[in-house]
Every structure is written in C-alpha cells, then in structure tokens.
Amino acid sequence: MDWKRKVLDAIEEGQDELLELCSQLIRFPTENPPGDSREISAFIMEYLHQAGIDTKVHAATETMFNLISTLNGEGADKSDKHLIFCGHTDVVPAGDLSRWDFDPFCGEIKDGYMLGRGASDMKGGLAGLIFATVILAKLGVPLRGDLSLMIVPDEETGGDLGVPWVLERGLATGTAAVIAEPSSPQHPTIGQKGSCWFEFTVEGTPGHGSLQPIVGDNAIVKAAKGIEALQRLWDIKPDIPEEVKDIIRISQEYARDREKAGLAYQVFDHVTVNIGSIQGGTKVNVVADRCTVQVDSRVPFGVDYRDVLDRARSLLLEAGIESELKPFGFQGNANWTPAHEPIVSQLVESISEVSGEEAYGVLQWASSDARHFRNHQIPVLQYGPAELSTIHNFNEKAPVWQIIQCAKVYALSALKYLGVEGMKDETSLKNSKSPASEEATTSKR
Numbered sequence: 001m002d003w004k005r006k007v008l009d010a011i012e013e014g015q016d017e018l019l020e021l022c023s024q025l026i027r028f029p030t031e032n033p034p035g036d037s038r039e040i041s042a043f044i045m046e047y048l049h050q051a052g053i054d055t056k057v058h059a060a061t062e063t064m065f066n067l068i069s070t071l072n073g074e075g076a077d078k079s080d081k082h083l084i085f086c087g088h089t090d091v092v093p094a095g096d097l098s099r100w101d102f103d104p105f106c107g108e109i110k111d112g113y114m115l116g117r118g119a120s121d122m123k124g125g126l127a128g129l130i131f132a133t134v135i136l137a138k139l140g141v142p143l144r145g146d147l148s149l150m151i152v153p154d155e156e157t158g159g160d161l162g163v164p165w166v167l168e169r170g171l172a173t174g175t176a177a178v179i180a181e182p183s184s185p186q187h188p189t190i191g192q193k194g195s196c197w198f199e200f201t202v203e204g205t206p207g208h209g210s211l212q213p214i215v216g217d218n219a220i221v222k223a224a225k226g227i228e229a230l231q232r233l234w235d236i237k238p239d240i241p242e243e244v245k246d247i248i249r250i251s252q253e254y255a256r257d258r259e260k261a262g263l264a265y266q267v268f269d270h271v272t273v274n275i276g277s278i279q280g281g282t283k284v285n286v287v288a289d290r291c292t293v294q295v296d297s298r299v300p301f302g303v304d305y306r307d308v309l310d311r312a313r314s315l316l317l318e319a320g321i322e323s324e325l326k327p328f329g330f331q332g333n334a335n336w337t338p339a340h341e342p343i344v345s346q347l348v349e350s351i352s353e354v355s356g357e358e359a360y361g362v363l364q365w366a367s368s369d370a371r372h373f374r375n376h377q378i379p380v381l382q383y384g385p386a387e388l389s390t391i392h393n394f395n396e397k398a399p400v401w402q403i404i405q406c407a408k409v410y411a412l413s414a415l416k417y418l419g420v421e422g423m424k425d426e427t428s429l430k431n432s433k434s435p436a437s438e439e440a441t442t443s444k445r
Helices: 003-013 015-026 038-050 119-139 163-168 219-235 241-261 264-269 305-318 344-353 370-375 400-418
Strands: 055-059 065-069 082-088 113-114 148-152 176-179 189-192 194-205 273-282 291-301 325-332 360-362 379-384 398-400
Touching: 003 015, 003 119, 015 038, 015 119, 015 273, 015 400, 038 065, 038 119, 055 241, 065 119, 065 163, 065 400, 082 119, 082 400, 113 119, 113 400, 119 305, 119 398, 119 400, 148 163, 148 400, 176 344, 176 370, 176 400, 189 241, 189 370, 194 219, 194 241, 194 305, 219 273, 219 291, 219 370, 241 264, 241 360, 291 305, 305 325, 344 379, 344 400, 370 379, 398 400
Parallel strands: 082 148, 082 176, 176 379, 189 360
Antiparallel strands: 055 065, 065 148, 113 398, 189 379, 194 291, 194 325, 273 291
C-alpha cells in the first residue's frame, strides 16, 4: 500500500478540520503567565479520544498539565526508534488590546491567514502535530516505531514545568524529536544560540527631587551607566568550533537573503544584549534609592554563558557599579543537531517533497525547548508555520497554506523516520514521490 500518498491525501482532504482545530486552540486564552492549561488540555484530550488515542496526564502544578499520547509501533520487524512530536499550549500575553486590529483570541481566517495570539507561536504548529498524529491513527498506518505526542504547558516563561520537567522525570523519552516552533517554510531550525539572563540592582540615597543632583544619589542614573557599559558584551570574540562554521555561514547567508538590507545576520557570531526591564524609584519627586535592571543576552557558539556573566560583572565594576549580578531564567550554551542526523535529513527531505522547493536547515538566533532534548541526547529540530514578523507582536497571524504544509511534513517525516511495516525503511516512500517533489533538492550545497 502507498501509505505516503494515502496519508498526504487524507491531510489535504481534511484541511478544513485541521484549520478548525487550529482556530479552536487559539480561542483558549492560554497566556503565560499564568499559563493555566486546564481547559485547552481537556479539549485536546477529548479530540484525541475521538480518534481512539489515549492520553496520559502529568500535572506539574494544579493548573499546568503535560500531556503524552503514544502510537505504539507494531509488526514482526518493529523498530526501537521513538519519535516525539512536541508542542506547547502557552502563549505570550496579548498586551495592549487597543493595538490589535482584531480580537487576539478570535481564531478567524482572513485573506489567507489564521489570526490570533499563538497562530505562529505555536498553535498553528501544534494543530499540525495533533492532526498528523490523528490521521496516522485513523488510517491505521502500521508504523514500525513508536510515535509520541508531547504537549506541554510551559515554554514562554522559561519552560521549567514543560519539556525539562517531563524528561528529567523519565515520563517520556525518544530517539528523535520534532518541535512545531515557528520557522521559515523551507528552513527548519537545527540549532539555537545560548541564553544568559541576568539582573543587577543598584542602590542609591533618597532625597527631595528638587535638589537632585546636589542632594541624594540617584540609583537610576547609576544604573544607566551600567546599561551603557553592558553594550560592550557585543565585543566578546567567540572561538567558533570548526564543526559549526559552515552552518553559521549558511545561516548568515540565509538571513542576508531574507532581510535584504537587514543587519540581523551579525547576531549569529556575537553576544547580543537586550535591556528587557527596568524597575526603579518610588515617586517622581523622590531621588531613586533603588533600580533593578534585567538583561537578556544571547550567546553564540564559541562563547560560554558563564564567561558572559563574568564579563558583565567586570564591565559593571569598570563603570563604578558595585552590585551583585544574579542569573535567572534561561541559562545555557549554544547547541545544535547536525544535518546528517536522520530526523534532520528526513524532515528536510519531506519539506522538499511536499513543497517541490529546495529546503535546508539553519540556526535560530533565539532559544527554545530544543536544548532540553539535546541535554538528554535526543536529536531534535524545529519546524512550524509562521508569519515571523508577527511573533510576540500585535496582530499575530500565520499563513493558512503553511499550516497545511507543516501537517503534511510532520506526517511524512514520521513515516520516513519510523518506517512502515512491510516496507524497507524509506525505499518505498522515496519511490512514491509527489509530482511537485521531482525537481526538489534537499541541501543548500
């Protein structure tokens, strides 16, 4: 049986159901904080149950549920491969509603776009993972290996109660993983920069605002000097390992091509510094006696995040700021999955087959749950639908065609990676290409 054609046709014919599923997911206002996943989890569990798929619930808190559903491999030639489809239900807060052109939780389709908070990050991708799994179950595809759907409630605030919580407790494991995080339609992300979040607090001496700068010692003014000094973290020179130089070059070329006159390609080999929040002072006419600054720094290959912390401390001291620097949140080094790993090459190949266009992996300048899988020696990459400029922004949306394409790519990748009973690994799948895939290539060079 031509399982590839049967699965892809089923997704194409069921695209209205896929899009309605996505709309329904968006209508759950799962902003994090607080990250309450109870209602959306109940909905997903019922949807899977209707397809005959059971779900195990692992509650990290009273309101945050991790869901794991597994399609077990079968047959005399059962494989020991275990693929994890991973997605998160939480979204960043919608923010100022007056700056949205539509209800952020409408889940409506307009002009070819799915609208709403999470459309790109990442309920469009999550819907694709769920729908692909349901199609494989309903068709009774005899996968040789196990396929698990891992749906977590916590990623946007650091993810401590999501993927790492599950993996560290041994509640799920696998030999490969695909995360439905937003990406370019032809370029999955196979690596991420490291993260180094920290804060420092400056103490001052209060006084009447009318006498500043003669009376009092303004903590905000002192903190501003520290902020200026920290910009020099950009000047740290990375000692880039030989094995990642090529993927960095490819990623920089991709960024240049995509942004045309943009300069974002430079972040791949530099430490970035974002002053994310400042809290200082008590009242406008009182000299500020305290100011706390939070910094989001992203770390390239060839730099250890702990060295960034040490350099930040030195820069503050040079600026005359004597303050304890405290790390928090995201902490870790740059990490990646090599392009030769089967799950990477097979998903890239699947993109080319479905789209008929060239595909290749690139690095991501942000961070994600992927690092947790790599910490557990599980090869992983990210691929999902997105209008990238709207992620974490007002008027978030995702192209409908990408949601459909991604669902097909997820399903095809599962067939390729896990194999199908009675077939010789990928051979039968490769010989059953769609017309669009005949001219597609799967690597940049």
